[in-house]
Amino acid sequence: MDKPIVDIKDPVLRIENLHVSYDGIKNSVTDVSASVKKHAITAIMGPSGCGKSTLLRAINRMHDLYPQIKTTGKIFLNGDDISSISNIVLRRKIGMVFQRPNPFPTMSIYDNVIAGYKLNGFSLKKHERDEIVEKSLTDVSLWNEVKDALNKKGTFLSGGQQQRLCIARALAFQPDVILLDEPTSALDPIATAKIEDLLLELKDKYSIVLVTHNMAQAARISNFSMFMYLGELVEYGRTKDMFTKPVDKRTEEYLTGKFG
Amino acid sequence: MKSEKLTKVILFLSSLTILLVASGMIYSLAGGSVLAFKTFGIKFIYTSVWNPTEGSENYGALAFIAGTIITSVFALLVCLPLALSTALFIGEYYRDKPVSRIVGTMVDLLAGIPSIVYGLWGFYVLRPLIVDLGLSPQGYGIFTSGIVLAIMIIPYATSISTEIIKMVPNDLKEAAYSLGATRLEVITNVLIPNARSGIFASFILAFGRALGETMAVTMLIGNANVVPESLFATGNTMASVIANQFGEADGLKLSSLIAIGLLLFIITALINAAGKFIIKRFS
Amino acid sequence: MTDIIKTGNIRAAKNKAFAWIVAILSFITIFPIVLIISKLIINGYKQINLAFFTQVGPDTMEAMTAVSGGHVIPGGIxxxxxxxxxxxxxxxxxxxxxxxxxxxxxxxxxxxxxxxxxxxxxxxxxxxxxxxxxxxxxxxxxxxxxxxxxxxxxxxxxxxxxxxxxxxxxxxxxxxxxxxxxxxxxxxxxxxxxxxxxxxxxxxxxxxxxxxxxxxxxxxxxxxxxxxxxxxxxxxxxxxxxxxxxxxxxxxxxxxxxxxxxxxxxxxxxxxxxxxxxxxxxxxxxxxxxx
Incomplete structure (x- = not known):
């Protein structure tokens, strides 16, 4: 392989020759192959429209919602082909956090955290639910801020708190992987810093894939970085290496601010 | 400058006319019903006699109020699953697909059919069917007119519901999908809860439509001036008694019909105001 | 795990059933418009002629005679x-x-x-x-x-x-x-x-x-x-x-x-x-x- 792509042992995710097309003609993601390290933060960078979100959404098969989107190639989660797992089970093992904080506005903070259980029809005892809510909210350092307002609507929280609530919602199922799609792009710098600290804590227990258009963020918190350009995975390596001595000329130009 | 002021005055004065028309309507309806209310008092609203024999004239609106509410509620109940399904079909399952445009156009067509044509169809097609099914000997009654009413109000309930369902943000739905929910679970846990006040309001407005429908109901309900005893019994509604009895009315009878018109006006105005209020608060 | 997958199947089935119900009820909803329009066309077309647009309505006698003689009703609207x-x-x-x-x-x-x-x-x-x-x-x-x-x-x-x-x-x-x-x-x-x-x-x-x-x-x-x-x-x-x-x-x-x-x-x-x-x-x- 001539592309500068790092080799990862015992990966949590393995992507093989992934193509995604929105119209059946033009590929938004072209022939991406890569493995994602367990219990680490992997950042996907690139200019807007480079296919980084499209790649991310292929991992939990979000594209299945839109029949016009064609996906080919294979993705393995802990060695299992995800196309052999039902969407229901797959998405329970892979949590997702979106660009804009999107707590369910009709549900309380409490119900938002256990929404995954509710939506999947699990009947839990009250003390089990309480435990999950407290643990998930503690994991995202939100418990102390909201423990007296659990029955309030999640939409009353600040943007940063809402986004942490959404992360708690994704964590409640104890997923193997958490996908984050530019989770701080709608937040102020202080809220962003809190989310970044949180992700650094979470990587001990979860494998995190983070799409970001913010190079500095990738440099600050990720262990591995992918650089995508025009649907192609141009370069993939340890973040330290990539930022200090990028191999591909396009990566270098992007990192030095020549485009993006 | 002067012309600008003049323009503003003309605009303002024109806007007054609609207020004048509206208050004039209330004034005239109230004025026309004075005789009935003076003669029968508040009893007019809760008695169900309708006796036009000269000398022993006696009128009460209860049979018509009951008939109106029963037919409209029944129509709403029949309309609800149909309109909600159609709204989900157009606004969620087949959103932006050619098939949903076809279904949407067909539903719009329903709104374009005049009331009297619905009445004819009910009379010549639905009524014989109901007789054949043995549901009622003549085929007239609450059931028949309720079914036709339900069809008539479907477009009103569907069009607003569809818009509201389409307005539910996509990332909320995706958040639920990302937690492993099926489409049905997304609909029941995210889509409907987020759209509920809008959907509720659209059904209120559709209910308001049903309350005031005249021709189709007149042709199908059987025009019996009694409180209906069952779903298949005949009855009469406020709108249809006005249409039916108006031709031969004067004096106390005319005043009673106008009083029924006033009551109908008040009920529909309240229902519509409630619907609009919910929509306004929602959006 | 097996019971999760089982509930998954039941949920998938419910999901599918609901989609069908929505489609069927939507079809029922649009069915009356088809019925009404076809009824109007089938029963109505034969009276549509020049007289229909240029003459006033007939009286009952004229209409009765025409119908009993098997003709279209004279006159129009x-x-x-x-x-x-x-x-x-x-x-x-x-x-x-x-x-x-x-x-x-x-x-x-x-x-x-x-x-x-x-x-x-x-x-x-x-x-x-x-x-x-x-x-x-x-x-x-x-x-x-x-x-x-x-x-x-x-x-x-x-x-x-x-x-x-x-x-x-x-x-x-x-x-x-x-x-x-x-x-x-x-x-x-x-x-x-x-x-x-x-x-x-x-x-x-x-x-x-x-x-x-x-x-x-x-x-x-x-x-x-x-x-x-x-x-x-x-x-x-x-x-x-x-x-x-x-x-x-x-x-x-x-x-x-x-x-x-x-x-x-x-x-x-x-x-x-x-x-x-x-x-x-x-x-x-x-x-x-x-x-």
Missing amino acids: LNGIAGTLLMVLLASVMAIPLGVIIGVYLYENTTKRYAAVVRDVSDVMQGVPSIVLGLISYLWVVKHVTHGYSALAGASALGIMMLPLIIRSTEETLKMIPVSIKEAGFALGVPYHKIILRVLIPTGFSGLSTGILLAISRVIGETAPLMLTALGSRMVNLNIEQPTSAVPLLIWEFYNDPNMVDLIWSSSLFLMGFVLTLNIISKRIAAKSKK
Whole structure:
């Protein structure tokens, strides 16, 4: 392989020759192959429209919602082909956090955290639910801020708190992987810093894939970085290496601010 | 400058006319019903006699109020699953697909059919069917007119519901999908809860439509001036008694019909105001 | 794990079943329109001929003789067509200019408390049953203006019905016009009334005409208010102070006369064709202006 792509042992995710097309003609993601390290933060960078979100959404098969989107190639989660797992089970093992904080506005903070259980029809005892809510909210350092307002609507929280609530919602199922799609792009710098600290804590227990258009963020918190350009995975390596001595000329130009 | 002021005055004065028309309507309806209310008092609203024999004239609106509410509620109940399904079909399952445009156009067509044509169809097609099914000997009654009413109000309930369902943000739905929910679970846990006040309001407005429908109901309900005893019994509604009895009315009878018109006006105005209020608060 | 997968299967099945129920109920919803239109075409087409548009309705005897002899019923609905056109024209003259002006007023005064009242009142007016408007027009016009049933009374009822529809559609249309277009006019020192007449109304013209056509199509099939006001007439009548027929009134008369059954369907077919044509034209205009 001539592309500068790092080799990862015992990966949590393995992507093989992934193509995604929105119209059946033009590929938004072209022939991406890569493995994602367990219990680490992997950042996907690139200019807007480079296919980084499209790649991310292929991992939990979000594209299945839109029949016009064609996906080919294979993705393995802990060695299992995800196309052999039902969407229901797959998405329970892979949590997702979106660009804009999107707590369910009709549900309380409490119900938002256990929404995954509710939506999947699990009947839990009250003390089990309480435990999950407290643990998930503690994991995202939100418990102390909201423990007296659990029955309030999640939409009353600040943007940063809402986004942490959404992360708690994704964590409640104890997923193997958490996908984050530019989770701080709608937040102020202080809220962003809190989310970044949180992700650094979470990587001990979860494998995190983070799409970001913010190079500095990738440099600050990720262990591995992918650089995508025009649907192609141009370069993939340890973040330290990539930022200090990028191999591909396009990566270098992007990192030095020549485009993006 | 002067012309600008003049323009503003003309605009303002024109806007007054609609207020004048509206208050004039209330004034005239109230004025026309004075005789009935003076003669029968508040009893007019809760008695169900309708006796036009000269000398022993006696009128009460209860049979018509009951008939109106029963037919409209029944129509709403029949309309609800149909309109909600159609709204989900157009606004969620087949959103932006050619098939949903076809279904949407067909539903719009329903709104374009005049009331009297619905009445004819009910009379010549639905009524014989109901007789054949043995549901009622003549085929007239609450059931028949309720079914036709339900069809008539479907477009009103569907069009607003569809818009509201389409307005539910996509990332909320995706958040639920990302937690492993099926489409049905997304609909029941995210889509409907987020759209509920809008959907509720659209059904209120559709209910308001049903309350005031005249021709189709007149042709199908059987025009019996009694409180209906069952779903298949005949009855009469406020709108249809006005249409039916108006031709031969004067004096106390005319005043009673106008009083029924006033009551109908008040009920529909309240229902519509409630619907609009919910929509306004929602959006 | 196995039990999770099992519940997954049940949920997938429920999901699929629900999708089917939605599709089936949607199909049931659109089924009546197919039934109604086909019934009108099948039963109505045979009476549609030249006489249908050029002659007035037959009397019962003529119709009975024709039907028993196996012929089409002679005569047509000219008196209805003429009356409908006359009353809709009158109603339009009453409602369109006033409705557009009030719509402009609401657009110009979005925040005023008084404008909010006007808006709410016209919304409530929109929901008033047409039979009540018939009563009103009876009390106002039949009793005090024409002292008897008349085209003017029928037109007034239809006009009051159209007014709120036009007000709201005008306001909604004008709201879509970018403020910059209006400001460009003011920047050139154009007087206020000229901005309304030369800028706002022409820019929103297609939206306004769509709203007007839809309002007309809404009132053209109205029967109940006309029974209380225009009453009906056997002859073509163009005197606005005299009782007048209308297509829906004729349908009502035919319906009440067992000898005229065949004419019911052709008149309904005609009326619905008319309404649908107006709808299609207005949609075309709306679609064109969007491009």
